[in-house]
Amino acid sequence: MKPRIVIIGTGLGGCYLASGLLDYFEVVMIEMLEAKPLLRDRIKDVALPAVTYPHVESGYGGTTKAWHNALMEIDESVFADKWPFLKNTMVPFYDLAYSALSGTTRQKINQFAQNLRNKLEIMGFSKSLLNQNMFIPKNRINAWKKLDLKNKVKTIEGEVTELIHDGVGRIDKIKICRKNDDDVLVDGDYFVLSSGGLGSPILLQKLFKSLPIDSLKNAGCHYEDHPIAFVGEVQLNKPLYKLWDFPVKTSSGNANIRLPFSFFWEGINVSFQLRPAHHFRLSKPREKVVSIISELRNFPFNPLNYLKLLKHVDDIFEILSFKFGLRIPTRNYTILMVAEQPPAPYCAVWKEEGDNNIYRRWELDDVYVKVLNNALTKFLDTISPVIKKYNLFSNWPTQVYSSSHHSGTARISKDEKNGVCDENGQVYGLSNLFICDGSMIPSSGFVNTGLTIVALAIRMAKFLSLQVKSSKIKG
Ligand SMILES: Cc1cc2nc3c(=O)[nH]c(=O)nc-3n(C[C@H](O)[C@H](O)[C@H](O)COP(=O)(O)OP(=O)(O)OC[C@H]3O[C@@H](n4cnc5c(N)ncnc54)[C@H](O)[C@@H]3O)c2cc1C
Structure with a gap:
């Protein structure tokens, strides 16, 4: 039995x-x-x-x-520092998990990511920021x-x-x-x-x-849980939008790869995504950016969400890019920060x-917010060769929420x-x-x-x- x-x-x-x-x-x-x-x-x-x-x-x-x-692997340094075993014991299971969830293999995903990494490097982004990839099946x-x-x-x-x-x-x-x-x-x-x-x-x-x-x-x-917030906007002198939602084909349909810019800073891992934006002019900077894509996906029968979408032009372009690969040229990007938070x-x-x-x-405590702030400065400094100008939201620390992980x-x-x-x-x-x-x-x-x-x-x-x-x- x-x-x-x-x-x-x-x-x-x-x-x-x-x-x-x-x-x-x-x-x-x-x-x-x-x-x-x-x-x-x-x-x-x-x-x-x-x-x-x-x-x-x-x-x-x-x-x-x-x-x-959206699928991501935990970095081996996090295993080494904070888990009671090393990442290599998990690698065979990450292989199986990717195959189960992605419609392709971990090896292929890493190849797609490497391809994207090379293109970003050629565009002028520092290799030191191109560490971890995010694989997103469309459905x-x-x-x-x-x-x-x-x-x-x-x-x-x-x-x-x-x-x-x-x-x-x-x-x-x-x-x-x-x-x-x-x-x-x-x-x-x-x-x-x-x-x-x-x-x-x-x-x-x-x-x-x-x-x-x-x-x-x-x-x-x-x-x-991970702190997440739009912290500002940036204008670039490079066409990064062409590499956003980098398309890949899998046996279970199309998917996208992104490479958040990430690095280790004052004891925490932190990442920044530059998301193509179509709504703003840096001559009249915004003080806040909100995305309603999650709400729309989870409550598609609420007509109010479609009305709200009209006020979130960036979301409309994000959906067009994610679903249909339509990349509308822009020089403007919002800065989305996602970070590690030490356990409570x-x-x-x-x-x-x-x-x-x-x-x-x-x-969040003040010391931690300071670390995030320093990481943001470090990030802008590292990508300064490709920046034309930027605007940080003066009160972004009050807009940091957790991300349901x-x-x-x-x-x-x-x-x-x-x-x-x-x-x-x-x-x-x-x-x-x-x-x-x-x-x-x-x-x-x-x-x-x-x-x-x-x-x-x-x-x-x-x-x-x-x-x-x-x-x-x-x-
Ligand atoms: C909007 C949103 C978007 C997300 N996007 C991503 C993403 O892109 N990538 C990613 O990696 N993660 C994402 N996450 C997080 C991810 O969904 C969760 O990490 C994952 O589902 C958690 O799995 P779990 O097995 O821990 O629990 P859950 O999937 O939450 O399952 C728990 C289950 O237990 C049941 N349950 C709870 N208590 C009891 C009880 N007492 N008796 C009986 N049943 C009970 C619940 O009903 C539920 O079915 C997202 C989360 C949200 C909310």
């Missing part, structure tokens, strides 16, 4: 893990769906907001219902649908509200609250939290109340007695004092509880986390399947 594994959440991590376990496990997936109040409306920011609404999604596919599936992937899990796993619809342990280091059952129905208890041989960077720590914090072990003390702490030293994600919300504290809240660490789970995702102190979602990522530099979540899920599926094959796990 196959062992039974219960995965809580059908988002990015949960789906790719489930798909990799089907040969060796009976897979049961629990999904809270879109019960009201919606999960996305239960996230309460007590400090700064995220740039996207929603921050998270619920229902089959989780936040992949809303994501852009987003809902992980649940893409993997056709509906026909492959058993599902239970409802919200998991409690993990129940047996007192000797195992999870025995979970409690599921079902809409218009009685609560149920579900048992299993193995349990995996794939409820996302904001969902998983909440269940671990509740478990901590009846099981006060060191690892669970860290749940909700070390929260990390306090518990940043939590729930309070008596309400159903998830509270999130994400904030919730991570770190149940992080991988070398021991239970510094995090929640080991490098295989197993929670320290519990023999049958695992984490497989954004919360396990200990650090990501400035890059988005989706590709790494999938690489970790494929890696964990291999680890667990090998355990069954070698009979360490029995049903």
Whole structure:
């Protein structure tokens, strides 16, 4: 008999893990769906907001219902400094993750990126800025649908509200609250939290109340998300717009590659994208730039968004360039900054007695804003040979929001004092509880986390399947 594994959440991590376990496990997936109040409306920011609404999604596919599936790899220096293992152990899984998500191979993507890098260098951009690439398939992937899990796993619809342990280091059952129905208890041989960077720590914090072990003390702490903001505008003497959304063909359709200008500065990784702009004249500079592309993608049936689009000319040209490869000549560009933020030293994600919300504290301190400011100066200095003039928004620090890459809240660490789970995702102190979602990522530099979540899920599926094959796990 196959062992039974219960995965809580059908988002990015949960789906790719489930798909990799089907040969060796009976897979049961629990999904809270879109019960009201919606999960996305239960996230309460007590400090700064995220740039996207929603921050998270619920229902089959989780936040992949809303994501852009832009794919990036975490740099090897981030692994070396902040992970308990080196990147080379992840490379085979990045290979598999790219193939699963991109319609092409990691090797080809690196070739496309190298081609773009050469062209940017010839145009006059310093090699030192051309480090990490971003691959963007034109159509987003809902992980649940893409993997056709509906026909492959058993599902239970409802919200998991409690993990129940047996007192000797195992999870025995979970409690599921079902809409218009009685609560149920579900048992299993193995349990995996794939409820996302904001969902998983909440269940671990509740478990901590009846099981006060060191690892669970860290749940909700070390929260990390990337600061993102349009910080200004620049006029260039080079036709960079020709290389924006550099097109590539894949087996699953067309895609684009971008190379954000990135570098390491005063302890953090920071990146700047110069996005073609058609709306501004530097003689009458703007003080703020806002993009509504995410809103439009996630709420396409709201006519208001189309009206708003009329006021966001840059977005119209961005859509034309992204979707149809139409590059309208311009000398003007907005500067979009995305940076690494050191993990919060306090518990940043939590729930309070008596309400159903998830509270999130994400904030920037003055010292950190100064580092960003210095990085911006350094960036402008480095690209000065191609700049004609620029305008920085005087109050850009007040426009920095987080970017919905919730991570770190149940992080991988070398021991239970510094995090929640080991490098295989197993929670320290519990023999049958695992984490497989954004919360396990200990650090990501400035890059988005989706590709790494999938690489970790494929890696964990291999680890667990090998355990069954070698009979360490029995049903
Ligand atoms: C608008 C937007 C755009 C984005 N674009 C990108 C991008 O371009 N590239 C990128 O890499 N990342 C992007 N992201 C982030 C990316 O979507 C997430 O990092 C990724 O989906 C997280 O995967 P996950 O497995 O951690 O959790 P999720 O995908 O969030 O899945 C969690 C699942 O658990 C379920 N769940 C939660 N709690 C419970 C419970 N108690 N009981 C039962 N079920 C539960 C939820 O309903 C959900 O289905 C974007 C995010 C947003 C919001």
